[in-house]
Amino acid sequence: MTINGTEVSSDVEPRTLLVHFIREQASLKGTNIGCDSSSCGACTIHLNGESVKSCTVLAAQADGQEVTTIEGLADGETLHPMQEAFRECHALQCGYCTPGMVMAAISLLDEVPNPTELEVREGLEGNLCRCTGYHNIVKAVLQASGSQS
Amino acid sequence: MSILGNRVLRREDVGFLTEGACYTDDLNEPALEGALFVTYVRSIMAHAKIVVDASEAAAMPGVAGVFTAADLDGPTILQGQVPMFPEPMLNRPILATDTVRFVGECIAVILSETPETGADAAEAVSVDYEPLPVVVDMEEAATDSVVIYDEVGTNIAVDFSALGMATGITDDSFFGDCEVVVSGRVAHQRTAPAPLEPRSTAATWEGDKAIMWMSNQAPHGVKGALEPLYAEQAKGGFQIIVPDVGGGFGGKIPPYPEDALLPWLSAKAGKPVRWFETRTENLLAMGPGRAHVHRFTIGGSKDGNITHYRLEVLADSGAYTRLGAFLPMFTLIMSSGVYDIPHIETGARSVVTNTTPTEAYRGAGRPEAALTIERAVDMFAGEIGMDPADIRRKNYLKAADFPVSTAVGTEYDSGDYEKSLELALDAAGYSDLRDEQTRRRDNGEVVQLGIGIATYVEITAGPAPGGAEYGKVEITPQGKARVYSGSLSHGQSHQTTFAMIAADQLGMDIEDIELVQGDTDQVSEGVGTFGSRSTQLGGSSIHRAAGQVVESAKQIAADLLEANVDDIVLDQANGTFHVSGTPSVNKTWAEIAEEADDLSSESNEQTKCSYPFGTHIAVVEIDTETGGVTLDRMITCDDAGTIINPMIVEGQRHGGIAQGVAQALTEEVSYDADGNPQSANFADYGIISMAELPSFELVPMETPTPNNPLGCKGIGESGAIGATPAVANAVVDGLSHFGVTNIDLPVSSLRVWEAIQEQKN
Numbered sequence: 001m002t003i004n005g006t007e008v009s010s011d012v013e014p015r016t017l018l019v020h021f022i023r024e025q026a027s028l029k030g031t032n033i034g035c036d037s038s039s040c041g042a043c044t045i046h047l048n049g050e051s052v053k054s055c056t057v058l059a060a061q062a063d064g065q066e067v068t069t070i071e072g073l074a075d076g077e078t079l080h081p082m083q084e085a086f087r088e089c090h091a092l093q094c095g096y097c098t099p100g101m102v103m104a105a106i107s108l109l110d111e112v113p114n115p116t117e118l119e120v121r122e123g124l125e126g127n128l129c130r131c132t133g134y135h136n137i138v139k140a141v142l143q144a145s146g147s148q149s
Numbered sequence: 150m151s152i153l154g155n156r157v158l159r160r161e162d163v164g165f166l167t168e169g170a171c172y173t174d175d176l177n178e179p180a181l182e183g184a185l186f187v188t189y190v191r192s193i194m195a196h197a198k199i200v201v202d203a204s205e206a207a208a209m210p211g212v213a214g215v216f217t218a219a220d221l222d223g224p225t226i227l228q229g230q231v232p233m234f235p236e237p238m239l240n241r242p243i244l245a246t247d248t249v250r251f252v253g254e255c256i257a258v259i260l261s262e263t264p265e266t267g268a269d270a271a272e273a274v275s276v277d278y279e280p281l282p283v284v285v286d287m288e289e290a291a292t293d294s295v296v297i298y299d300e301v302g303t304n305i306a307v308d309f310s311a312l313g314m315a316t317g318i319t320d321d322s323f324f325g326d327c328e329v330v331v332s333g334r335v336a337h338q339r340t341a342p343a344p345l346e347p348r349s350t351a352a353t354w355e356g357d358k359a360i361m362w363m364s365n366q367a368p369h370g371v372k373g374a375l376e377p378l379y380a381e382q383a384k385g386g387f388q389i390i391v392p393d394v395g396g397g398f399g400g401k402i403p404p405y406p407e408d409a410l411l412p413w414l415s416a417k418a419g420k421p422v423r424w425f426e427t428r429t430e431n432l433l434a435m436g437p438g439r440a441h442v443h444r445f446t447i448g449g450s451k452d453g454n455i456t457h458y459r460l461e462v463l464a465d466s467g468a469y470t471r472l473g474a475f476l477p478m479f480t481l482i483m484s485s486g487v488y489d490i491p492h493i494e495t496g497a498r499s500v501v502t503n504t505t506p507t508e509a510y511r512g513a514g515r516p517e518a519a520l521t522i523e524r525a526v527d528m529f530a531g532e533i534g535m536d537p538a539d540i541r542r543k544n545y546l547k548a549a550d551f552p553v554s555t556a557v558g559t560e561y562d563s564g565d566y567e568k569s570l571e572l573a574l575d576a577a578g579y580s581d582l583r584d585e586q587t588r589r590r591d592n593g594e595v596v597q598l599g600i601g602i603a604t605y606v607e608i609t610a611g612p613a614p615g616g617a618e619y620g621k622v623e624i625t626p627q628g629k630a631r632v633y634s635g636s637l638s639h640g641q642s643h644q645t646t647f648a649m650i651a652a653d654q655l656g657m658d659i660e661d662i663e664l665v666q667g668d669t670d671q672v673s674e675g676v677g678t679f680g681s682r683s684t685q686l687g688g689s690s691i692h693r694a695a696g697q698v699v700e701s702a703k704q705i706a707a708d709l710l711e712a713n714v715d716d717i718v719l720d721q722a723n724g725t726f727h728v729s730g731t732p733s734v735n736k737t738w739a740e741i742a743e744e745a746d747d748l749s750s751e752s753n754e755q756t757k758c759s760y761p762f763g764t765h766i767a768v769v770e771i772d773t774e775t776g777g778v779t780l781d782r783m784i785t786c787d788d789a790g791t792i793i794n795p796m797i798v799e800g801q802r803h804g805g806i807a808q809g810v811a812q813a814l815t816e817e818v819s820y821d822a823d824g825n826p827q828s829a830n831f832a833d834y835g836i837i838s839m840a841e842l843p844s845f846e847l848v849p850m851e852t853p854t855p856n857n858p859l860g861c862k863g864i865g866e867s868g869a870i871g872a873t874p875a876v877a878n879a880v881v882d883g884l885s886h887f888g889v890t891n892i893d894l895p896v897s898s899l900r901v902w903e904a905i906q907e908q909k910n
């Protein structure tokens with residue numbers, strides 16, 4: 001598979017999850033693991049441009065596909081607008097949910113370019129954050145969408 | 150102009166947003182190369198005699214070792230943090246010997262080449278359980294109908310009255326003069342800190358020096374607890390390194406048995422070892438919080454003057470006495486809340502049950518005090534038909550009287566509770582809300598409105614009379630500063646706040662400040678991050694140390710400039726020293742550093758406690774047909790004294806509010822009668838999501854504390870303390886016209902529906 005534009009290949013056990021492949025075989029540690037019931041979204045990445053929880057996908061299923069993780073978003077020194085909005089709005093504290101949250105938020109705006117607050121809250125319900133109370137995450141997503149007044 | 154008080158963006162964020170932070174399981178240290186993976190085998194029964202057979206697991210390919218209690222020739226016991234409990238309860242076995250006392254207790258441990266092999270081997274360990282009677286409910290445990298520790302003879306781990314730490318409960322003559330007396334029971338359900346990063350630890354040896362990396366809030370405390378267990382082997386030292394931490398909320402203050410064994414395992418294997426728990430393990434075995442049942446009686450006059458209050462606390466320690474068993478102390482000393490109540494009596498007991506041992510969770514004893522007194526005041530107001538805002542105005546401790554001592558002997562430093570109420574009421578549009586509530590009631594609408602008020606006060610930088618935190622400031626040869634802090638971040642933004650505090654004193658840019666945290670070798674002393682202590686204790690120490698460094702630098706500048714030291718000033722804007730009035734002839738930090746062997750200073754001064762306070766208002770909509778509760782608005786006025794960075798402080802408030810709301814509405818660690826956990830993953834634990842919350846309306850207020858040089862109070866826990874009673878009061882308020890006076894948390898639709906039906910029938 002390609003991860004952030006780089007070809008990565010490795011022989012793995014059939015039960016290897018994509019999140020483990022990304023962290024161990026590709027040594028990209030930005031994508032986190034927060035649960036064992038596909039509830040938290042800390043592991044969210046883009047598979048062929050769409051957000052998925054990488055703990056619910058087998059590495060083998062991503063064979064030949066395109067994966068993007070948090071490490072693949074910024075263009076050199078220039079942050080992706082969603083990363084920038086998270087920074088400006090203080091939408092992260094410990095940072096553990098952040099990579100997954102940013103990936104999920106980008107996907108949400110791909111689908112709903114100008115969401116309401118409610119649409120953001122319902123759209124990102126599957127991504128948990130224990131630190132921010134979500135207030136500034138919602139603010140950041142709205143800011144990134146340009147719909148913040 | 151000072152940088153303090155500004156919304157400075159975080160220095161942490163670019164790295165966190167582009168590559169992710171570096172948590173313990175992300176570490177790529179050469180010292181951890183070739184590490185074996187650690188998997189624990191956990192009890193699936195709440196109370197049983199056990200016989201373990203690990204032979205099959207040990208023979209599996211890829212398994213480097215399987216160990217049970219019988220194999221341990223190193224540490225076997227991890228003692229509780231507070232040595233005031235009977236020894237059998239206090240001395241928790243690292244691996245269970247012949248008895249397990251809660252589901253999730255460690256029975257055996259596996260070393261394997263991959264985590265997958267470890268999981269397979271854990272399945273292959275055979276454990277024979279011979280069930281023993283189980284007690285899960287703390288009120289039942291207090292009756293000793295089932296006694297967990299025969300050798301102690303009772304489940305009561307401590308009675309705080311007997312220890313003289315509470316005033317003791319007398320008889321009903323205590324309320325003799327009162328015209329109105331109201332009693333109630335408030336259950337504070339057990340909740341999980343649930344940091345998004347589960348626990349994670351690694352260990353290795355360099356010769357006779359042990360090194361551990363862990364996701365933890367208090368590395369110096371961990372060192373203090375674990376080093377003595379390895380006194381024989383670790384002659385060369387014991388180092389704890391804490392990299393970035395994905396949240397803690399109290400659960401990551403202590404070391405756990407799972408951590409304590411890692412150096413032993415590493416020594417056994419002759420290799421480094423790593424452990425990364427699953428979320429299920431985290432919910433089974435990391436210390437949860439709250440878990441109190443309170444009974445209160447409140448008395449006063451018909452016109453709303455509260456004069457008497459009695460609080461009886463029962464706390465669930467879980468199967469061993471860890472920090473949770475001690476936390477009723479904080480509940481007792483804060484029992485008066487924000488009110489001027491002349492007569493208070495208190496008592497508290499902690500009991501053991503066949504559940505996960507409890508620890509501190511965001512607020513740790515103070516949320517319990519606040520929830521009970523705030524419910525009690527509302528119930529008293531309901532009884533006499535007084536508005537909840539009015540009864541509070543009438544009974545608050547008055548701003549002019551600070552510092553004040555409450556009837557339980559706690560001295561609050563500063564406050565203006567009524568002002569926080571008025572600011573919050575204004576922001577909420579209180580009278581409009583009451584009008585809307587009346588309208589819906591009059592129309593008999595299905596969706597009713599509830600408005601809840603809670604004013605809280607809490608103790609931070611405790612325990613009384615005050616705490617200390619280490620800070621050191623050192624000027625580098627390049628004329629920049631390195632700051633060492635015993636307090637460390639697990640999301641609180643130390644890289645930014647502490648750099649601001651140092652930069653302000655030193656006249657440097659925050660980018661010139663390097664912060665060293667989370668390493669017991671590099672930072673010589675420390676306590677850690679909990680109890681809303683970092684800025685007021687650690688920040689104050691850094692402030693003082695930086696001030697002392699400036700004084701030393703002035704002396705050097707005076708020598709270089711051949712001037713009198715009293716005439717030397719630091720130009721804050723560009724960080725240069727000159728003689729007052731002649732700024733063009735100056736010395737930079739680098740020039741001064743060149744003249745000194747060591748330009749540094751440290752501070753570890755004890756700083757008195759502070760008492761943050763505020764008022765929270767919750768507005769809920771209640772569907773009276775389904776019982777569904779929606780939190781519509783959350784308005785909070787939180788006063789944490791002087792604010793260093795409002796953006797970061799607001800973030801702390803937001804996070805606390807969400808956890809406080811979660812306690813009121815969604816979250817509960819629960820067990821069935823046999824002690825089987827019913828909430829051991831995120832699908833079953835009602836962890837709050839963004840869909841269940843509104844955006845919060847924050848009202849600013851700053852009453853500086855006189856107790857430290859920065860004027861800061863704690864803010865980390867305030868949200869979690871005020872929000873729970875505000876939401877609980879709102880729900881009861883929304884149902885009060887049915888005759889409902891109290892409801893247990895978390896407020897499920899079933900509970901609401903039942904409460905309404907009960908009143909209708």
Ligand code: FES
Pocket residue numbers: 032033034035036037038039040041042043044053054055056
């Ligand atoms: S780790 Fe994938 S959803 Fe939690």
Ligand code: FES
Pocket residue numbers: 091092093094095096097098128129130131132345395396640
């Ligand atoms: S920032 Fe810590 S979990 Fe979201």
